[in-house]
Amino acid sequence: MPTYSSPGNYVIEKDFSEYAPAVNSSIAGVVGFASRGPANKATLITSPSQLVKTFGNPEDSEGGQGLMGAIEILSKTNSIYYVRVEDDETAQEATVEIPWGVCPTSVLGGIPKNKNIRFLITATNSDGVDITPGLEDVYTMNVATGNNPQNAILNANSAIQSRDWPWTVVPAIESGETQRVIFVASNPGQNAYISVSAVDALKDADGADVKTAGVTWTTFKTDGTYETGYDKPRDGGERGWDITSDSDGGTYQVASLHTGAGYNSQVLNTAAGVVNKGIKLEVRSAPEDSTDINVMEGGVLSEGYSVTFVDSGMFFEDVINVNNIDPVSETIKAFFTNSRSWNPPSIWSEQLNPGTGTGVKTQRGLTQHIDQLPRFLKMLSGDYPLLGGANGDIPGGGAISNKVVASIVGNSTDKSGIYALDDDSLNLSMACVPGITEENIQNTLITLAETSQNFLAVVSPPAALGSTQKAVNWHNGHGSSRSAAINSSYAAIYWPWLKTFDVGTASDIYMDPAAYAVSIMCHTDAVSDPWFAPAGLTRGRLTKPTDVEIILNQGDRDALYQPGNSINPIAKFAQDGICIWGQKTAQRTPSALDRVNVRRMMIVIRKMILAATRSIVFEPNDPMTWNRVVNLLQPAMDDIRRRRGITEFRVVCDETTNTPLRIDRNEMWCRVLIKPTKTAEILVFELNLTGQSANLGG
DSSP states (O other), rough: OOOOOOOOOOOOOOOOOOOOOOOOOOEEEEEEESSSSSSSEEEOOSSSHHHHHHHOOGGGOOSSHHHHHHHHTTTTSSOEEEEOOOOOOTBBBBEEEEEEOOOEEEEOOOOOOEEEEEEEEEEETTTBOOOOOOTTOOOEEESTTTTTTHHHHHHHHHHHHTOSSSEEEEEEOOOOOOOOEEEEEEEOOEEEEHHHEEESSBBOSSSSSSSGGEEEEEEEOOHHEEEEEEEEOOGGGGOOOOOOOOOOEEEEEEEEEEEOOGGSSSEETOOOOOOSSSEEEEEOOTTTHHHHHHEEEETEEEEEEESSSSSSOOOHHHSSSSSSSSSSSSSSEEEEOOOOOOOOOSEEEEETTTTTTTEEEEETEEEEETTOOBBBBEOOOOEEEOOOOOOOOOGGGOOOOOOHHHHHHHHHHOOOOOGGGOOGGOOOEEETTTOOHHHHHHHHHHHHHHOOOOOOEEEEOOOOOOOOOHHHHHHHSSSTOOOHHHHHHHHEESSOEEEEEEEETTTTEEOOOHHHHHHHHHHHHHSSSSTSSHHHHOOEOOOSSSEEEOOOOOHHHHHHHHOOOOEEEEEETTTEEEEEEOOOOOOSOGGGGGGGGHHHHHHHHHHHHHHHHHHHHSSSSSHHHHHHHHHHHHHHHHHHHHHSSSEEEEEETTTTTTTTTHTTTOOOOOEEEEEEOOOOOOOOOOOOOOTTOOOOOO
16 A cells, blocks of 8 residues: 555545456367468468468368368357368478569760760560650750769659659769769560660760760670670661570579468369469569569459569568568568579679679678679569469378378477467367367377367267267277277267268268367357257257268167267257257266266356456465455356356355465465256156046146
């Protein structure tokens, strides 16, 4: 408490309004393969369209039913976390190499100071089309501005830019006190050339011809040679040196941000028409020193970038990204590769002083002498499809290999595979690996559910078992694909598989019932509460499946659900349709926790208590804090009672739970006693017949 020394009015604010927060019990974790998107990371997905945009279409990946299961779950909730897994030995990024071309370049040297020069550009673009300006487009270069080489070409450069032609005038460099060197570069291409010629002969201050003073045009060819000669006036019939460019400038490697065949560019002819899939880059040389790059996804523009060969902070890797850490682009990354001995590590330009034979290369602020050749690189215009991506899944839906099993299981060290779900901040309540029933994968999911206490693991026997007895043997560890029984209150088993129409393949397939069970749990939360049984005709009906793998009669359902067994049957009734007809956990010991509704309620209560009491850590361990805990939890538990989750409860936090020894250990204990509401699973109606003389009472 503060201490006051002088008279005055003081206000102290204390907040006693804290309460237990609500917990979202409808967030599911789904692990599976995909044809694109981040791997080994729990990615929040809030709609089916976002799922497809991030991870691709279900039909583009093989092995398991992760994406199809996720779409089904998203029909009942608006939040899931999808973990894409991949075999890192077979997964590949889709790539394309964009070639760099050396721009055809003309160099003007030996220009006297304090003189103007008028010149004309003649050029052909990379397609061989004449893009020469009209005769009226004669530009004046003012070199009467002292030692500022940029201003020396300001007027001419501005005029060229205003015409939006694909060439540029590169800033001049000094060569002593009497001349300057100007570079004029066009776009690269097999048929491109550029030529610059003087319109008038240069005159000195006295009007004399100054061509003998060393005004030269120098053209550098892509084969590394260059030629120098005097340019003549326009009426002299010569226009300077022409040059044809090629792609002899290295390449820029562009790759999909993640692995997967879903990034591969494809054009498909379907019954609905031509369909574009994947990513294609449209590269167009822009005016001056820049190149425009459009990322076309599915034939539609999704991203656009502009990069330059001048050291201006707009290199490709600066504008986009070089890896998938904090990427700018959602789809691609890029890095420089080269095919030349001069090994340029990035977009660069090189300038040469022809008079002295010395050259400098400008590359991200680094200046060094190199080759004595001026090179101006730009990407070659064209369309470049990304190809070669591979998913890293189970090709052809074949047998799952040990390597793929290890990829799905992952490890707890780097939180890969299933262990990506091991994060309290995700607030998962259920998790499944649809379509994959391998024992080690299911056991890992169940073990993680038990150790984290955050979610219920939902699993199922393999497809096509053929009989109820084989399903019972499987979950008891006697089947050919399972060697140990499943026994955990943090797991629930559902069977048989369900026939569903797959829009992607336009055919019927059998779907893993685990995904449908999770969707029904989310539906139960939406129409009631997580402590209501996600089963029966009120909350357990499945309207999308068209059939079940095996129609279960009363005897089958008894065998699956009898004491000692814990498979939740999915029944098909003649008039009521298909519905989940059980809600057992996989716990074999009879207790309240052998029911799904109780386990799900306890997951919610645990999360609610942890969130409500985190602010009490480090508070004094005395009766005032104990009462604070009781006042926090009691209203929350009473709310659950009023909503039919429990029939009675008690919160105890006093000297009976906090003994002197526990206080000395800096421990505070609170006991919450709960009587969960039981579900009516077996309804028995006793019909008694009496004689007419019997008095039935009233």
